[in-house]
Amino acid sequence: MSGKDKDTSIITLVVGAVAGVAAVAYGIASLFSGSSGKTMKAPGRDSRMFRANFEKNPSGYFRDLRNK
Structure with a gap:
């Protein structure tokens, strides 16, 4: 070379x-x-999630959590 x-x-x-x-x-x-910005500990889970997604529909989050 x-x-x-x-x-x-x-x-x-x-x-x-x-x-x-x-x-x-x-x-x-x-x-x-991203557009969601801040994160939080996901209730009932050992992970993080976007706060805006949770605040948009908290009852739906808990409903889906129980169904899994």
Whole structure:
């Protein structure tokens, strides 16, 4: 492999790594952002849920919780 091929290979590797890190950061950011905003502990479960979804229909949430 010539010196120029090694340089191109290293640049390609670095660009790929930067793109991968950017994609992961975007994915993580999209998990925590959105129109629903704040989260809360889901009542009766060991997980989190969007507060706006619960406040929209709390009786429906508990009805569905009992049916599962």
